[in-house]
Amino acid sequence: MKILVGVKRVVDYAVKIRVKPDRSGVVTEGVQHSMNPFDEIALEEAVKLKEKKLATEVVAFSLGGPKSAEVLRTALAKGADKAIHVQVSDDEAGKLESFHVAKTLQKIVEQEKFDAVFLGKQAIDDDSSQTAPILAGLLDWPQALYASKVEEGGSGHMKVTREIDGGLDTIKVKVPFVLSADLRLNEPRYATLPNIMKAKKKPLKNIPIKDLGVDITPQTETVEVTEPPVRKAGGFVEDVSALVAKLKEKGFVKA
Amino acid sequence: MSMRNRVVDLYKNLYHMGKEYPGGSKWFHDRLKLAFSKNKDVQDVTQIEQLIARGEFVIKEIEALYSLRKYRAMKQRYYDKDDEVMQATKKFEDSVQKL
Numbered sequence: 001m002k003i004l005v006g007v008k009r010v011v012d013y014a015v016k017i018r019v020k021p022d023r024s025g026v027v028t029e030g031v032q033h034s035m036n037p038f039d040e041i042a043l044e045e046a047v048k049l050k051e052k053k054l055a056t057e058v059v060a061f062s063l064g065g066p067k068s069a070e071v072l073r074t075a076l077a078k079g080a081d082k083a084i085h086v087q088v089s090d091d092e093a094g095k096l097e098s099f100h101v102a103k104t105l106q107k108i109v110e111q112e113k114f115d116a117v118f119l120g121k122q123a124i125d126d127d128s129s130q131t132a133p134i135l136a137g138l139l140d141w142p143q144a145l146y147a148s149k150v151e152e153g154g155s156g157h158m159k160v161t162r163e164i165d166g167g168l169d170t171i172k173v174k175v176p177f178v179l180s181a182d183l184r185l186n187e188p189r190y191a192t193l194p195n196i197m198k199a200k201k202k203p204l205k206n207i208p209i210k211d212l213g214v215d216i217t218p219q220t221e222t223v224e225v226t227e228p229p230v231r232k233a234g235g236f237v238e239d240v241s242a243l244v245a246k247l248k249e250k251g252f253v254k255a
Numbered sequence: 256m257s258m259r260n261r262v263v264d265l266y267k268n269l270y271h272m273g274k275e276y277p278g279g280s281k282w283f284h285d286r287l288k289l290a291f292s293k294n295k296d297v298q299d300v301t302q303i304e305q306l307i308a309r310g311e312f313v314i315k316e317i318e319a320l321y322s323l324r325k326y327r328a329m330k331q332r333y334y335d336k337d338d339e340v341m342q343a344t345k346k347f348e349d350s351v352q353k354l
Contacts, residue, residue: 013328014328038329122333124329183329183333187322189318190318190321190322192268192271192314193268193271194264194268
């Protein structure tokens with residue numbers, strides 16, 4: 001089984017997000033970036049399957065600006081065998097949508113014959129969680145979303161446990177399939193220095209987006225980006241009757 | 256690999272691990288340097304082995320710290336109900352059903 005893993009370069013989870021003064025987006029210049037945490041989980045699962053001999057090759061993929069190569073190097077250090085960087089300009093990278101990513105993944109899968117695509121359930125920057133289902137639709141493959149456990153399912157199938165509202169859902173999907181990783185699937189390993197060094201020798205292929213013929217014209221327009229409202233400070237009341245009076249005033253208790 | 260190279264490697268690995276240290280890498284890197292310079296005159300081979308093992312243990316511990324920190328952050332952001340609270344709620348609901 002050849003697995004393609006999608007990794008996205010996002011603003012690091014520990015960074016305090018700031019909105020640009022003109023409200024056109026968030027500040028990304030001079031801010032630490034790293035691999036989307038959910039993509040790390042997807043990658044870890046693919047590497048684990050390879051270690052269990054259930055997968056033969058793990059290829060990391062990223063669609064993004066020139067700096068996305070850093071994230072691919074990290075993916076190689078964490079155990080991917082090869083990496084594919086579909087490059088766009090930094091300007092275009094900011095306007096990419098799940099649909100464009102799915103379209104690009106579809107092209108790569110068709111060219112290189114993969115048996116599975118592993119993705120994070122969502123990226124921590126746009127939180128859209130759409131890439132995996134759109135890709136499954138485009139490829140007409142079964143999907144196993146929000147996976148929390150992946151096992152061999154016998155006769156060309158995989159058994160996947162999914163996290164859904166109020167419980168777990170166990171499904172059998174026929175290979176090839178698309179998987180999206182949930183938080184509890186595994187504990188991703190850390191990219192150690194020796195592995196980072198070794199990763200420098202692994203192949204990273206760079207493909208300009210126009211060579212794939214994928215149209216990345218934006219379909220949505222960002223009208224405004226604003227900070228979440230700040231929680232207002234509460235007040236103190238003298239005694240119970242003052243509290244009841246306040247509650248009545250606000251209409252929380254019937255008079 | 257010679258003993259010297261192993262110690263230098265350990266230092267580099269620890270330095271790398273310290274880059275992401277919560278609240279700035281300086282605290283970690285200063286401590287790291289201090290810990291190594293404190294033992295710079297150690298000659299006994301078994302004792303050096305012990306110190307290297309200790310350094311490797313520290314690497315494992317920091318890895319665990321980073322992974323827990325990230326896991327906690329994700330859980331807090333995307334899963335509003337705490338697992339323990341959910342379990343306790345379920346237990347409560349089950350007991351109410353029996354009444």
